[in-house]
Amino acid sequence: MRPCPMYLCVCKAVREQEVLSLADLESGLRMRDLRERLGVCSECGKCGQRALDLLRTLGRNRSGVRVAPGSARLI
Template structure:
Protein backbone atom coordinates (compact mmCIF):
# COMPACT_ATOMS: atom_id res chain seq x y z
CA UNK A 1 0.00 0.00 0.00
CA UNK A 2 1.31 3.44 -0.87
CA UNK A 3 1.78 5.72 2.10
CA UNK A 4 3.36 8.67 0.27
CA UNK A 5 1.72 9.22 -3.09
CA UNK A 6 3.91 12.20 -3.94
CA UNK A 7 7.09 10.10 -3.78
CA UNK A 8 5.49 6.69 -4.46
CA UNK A 9 6.69 5.21 -1.16
CA UNK A 10 5.00 2.07 0.12
CA UNK A 11 4.59 0.83 3.66
CA UNK A 12 6.92 -2.03 2.73
CA UNK A 13 9.65 0.43 1.69
CA UNK A 14 9.22 2.32 4.96
CA UNK A 15 9.46 -0.90 6.99
CA UNK A 16 12.57 -1.98 5.07
CA UNK A 17 14.17 1.40 5.68
CA UNK A 18 13.44 1.13 9.41
CA UNK A 19 14.89 -2.39 9.47
CA UNK A 20 18.01 -0.94 7.83
CA UNK A 21 18.45 1.58 10.62
CA UNK A 22 16.08 4.50 10.14
CA UNK A 23 14.67 5.50 13.52
CA UNK A 24 13.22 8.99 13.01
CA UNK A 25 10.91 10.74 10.59
CA UNK A 26 13.93 12.81 9.56
CA UNK A 27 15.65 9.57 8.50
CA UNK A 28 12.60 8.53 6.45
CA UNK A 29 12.42 11.96 4.84
CA UNK A 30 16.12 11.91 3.97
CA UNK A 31 16.18 8.32 2.74
CA UNK A 32 12.80 8.04 1.01
CA UNK A 33 11.41 11.56 0.66
CA UNK A 34 8.45 10.78 2.92
CA UNK A 35 6.73 13.97 4.06
CA UNK A 36 8.77 16.25 1.82
CA UNK A 37 5.94 17.32 -0.48
CA UNK A 38 2.33 17.77 0.63
CA UNK A 39 2.76 16.21 4.09
CA UNK A 40 -0.43 14.14 4.07
CA UNK A 41 1.58 10.95 4.62
CA UNK A 42 3.38 12.10 7.76
CA UNK A 43 0.86 10.77 10.28
CA UNK A 44 0.65 7.33 8.65
CA UNK A 45 4.42 7.10 8.15
CA UNK A 46 4.93 8.16 11.76
CA UNK A 47 2.55 5.44 12.94
CA UNK A 48 4.41 2.81 10.91
CA UNK A 49 7.72 4.07 12.33
CA UNK A 50 6.39 3.86 15.87
CA UNK A 51 4.95 0.36 15.41
CA UNK A 52 8.13 -1.00 13.84
CA UNK A 53 10.34 0.48 16.56
CA UNK A 54 8.08 -1.06 19.21
CA UNK A 55 8.38 -4.43 17.46
CA UNK A 56 12.17 -4.09 17.39
CA UNK A 57 12.25 -3.25 21.10
CA UNK A 58 10.02 -6.25 21.84
CA UNK A 59 12.34 -8.50 19.84
CA UNK A 60 15.35 -7.21 21.77
CA UNK A 61 13.55 -7.80 25.07
CA UNK A 62 12.76 -11.37 24.03
CA UNK A 63 16.39 -12.02 23.13
CA UNK A 64 17.57 -10.56 26.43
CA UNK A 65 15.39 -12.86 28.54
CA UNK A 66 17.28 -15.67 30.22
CA UNK A 67 16.47 -19.15 28.97
CA UNK A 68 13.97 -20.93 31.18
Protein backbone atom coordinates in the same frame (compact mmCIF):
# COMPACT_ATOMS: atom_id res chain seq x y z
CA MET B 1 -3.06 -12.98 -6.71
CA ARG B 2 -0.65 -10.91 -4.58
CA PRO B 3 -2.05 -8.10 -2.44
CA CYS B 4 -1.52 -4.56 -3.69
CA PRO B 5 1.40 -2.81 -2.01
CA MET B 6 0.15 -0.03 0.24
CA TYR B 7 1.43 3.43 -0.62
CA LEU B 8 2.60 5.44 2.34
CA CYS B 9 3.41 8.60 0.36
CA VAL B 10 1.54 9.17 -2.88
CA CYS B 11 3.51 12.30 -3.79
CA LYS B 12 6.83 10.43 -3.79
CA ALA B 13 5.39 6.96 -4.60
CA VAL B 14 6.84 5.42 -1.41
CA ARG B 15 5.36 2.13 -0.28
CA GLU B 16 5.17 0.92 3.31
CA GLN B 17 7.40 -1.98 2.32
CA GLU B 18 10.19 0.47 1.46
CA VAL B 19 10.03 1.88 5.00
CA LEU B 20 10.05 -1.65 6.45
CA SER B 21 13.07 -2.57 4.32
CA LEU B 22 14.91 0.55 5.45
CA ALA B 23 14.04 -0.27 9.06
CA ASP B 24 15.61 -3.70 8.60
CA LEU B 25 18.86 -2.01 7.59
CA GLU B 26 18.83 0.77 10.19
CA SER B 27 17.49 0.76 13.71
CA GLY B 28 16.06 3.83 15.38
CA LEU B 29 14.60 5.44 12.26
CA ARG B 30 13.12 8.92 12.70
CA MET B 31 10.83 11.01 10.53
CA ARG B 32 13.89 13.00 9.47
CA ASP B 33 15.48 9.78 8.17
CA LEU B 34 12.37 8.92 6.13
CA ARG B 35 12.31 12.39 4.63
CA GLU B 36 16.02 12.43 3.76
CA ARG B 37 16.20 8.90 2.34
CA LEU B 38 12.76 8.38 0.79
CA GLY B 39 11.17 11.83 0.51
CA VAL B 40 8.32 10.93 2.87
CA CYS B 41 6.40 13.99 4.12
CA SER B 42 8.39 16.39 1.96
CA GLU B 43 5.55 17.51 -0.32
CA CYS B 44 1.95 17.80 0.90
CA GLY B 45 2.50 16.20 4.33
CA LYS B 46 -0.61 14.01 4.29
CA CYS B 47 1.51 10.89 4.82
CA GLY B 48 3.09 12.24 8.01
CA GLN B 49 0.72 10.72 10.54
CA ARG B 50 0.74 7.29 8.90
CA ALA B 51 4.55 7.36 8.69
CA LEU B 52 4.76 8.33 12.35
CA ASP B 53 2.35 5.53 13.32
CA LEU B 54 4.42 3.05 11.32
CA LEU B 55 7.64 4.14 13.05
CA ARG B 56 6.01 3.80 16.45
CA THR B 57 4.71 0.34 15.58
CA LEU B 58 8.15 -0.71 14.39
CA GLY B 59 9.66 0.57 17.63
CA ARG B 60 7.24 -1.46 19.74
CA ASN B 61 7.58 -4.62 17.67
CA ARG B 62 11.35 -4.65 17.51
CA SER B 63 12.24 -3.73 21.05
CA GLY B 64 9.21 -4.83 23.00
CA VAL B 65 9.23 -1.35 24.51
CA ARG B 66 6.85 1.44 23.57
CA VAL B 67 8.35 4.40 21.76
CA ALA B 68 8.11 7.55 23.83
CA PRO B 69 5.68 10.07 22.32
CA GLY B 70 8.37 12.71 21.74
CA SER B 71 11.04 10.42 20.28
CA ALA B 72 9.47 9.93 16.82
CA ARG B 73 7.95 13.29 16.08
CA LEU B 74 7.21 15.15 12.91
CA ILE B 75 9.93 17.60 11.99
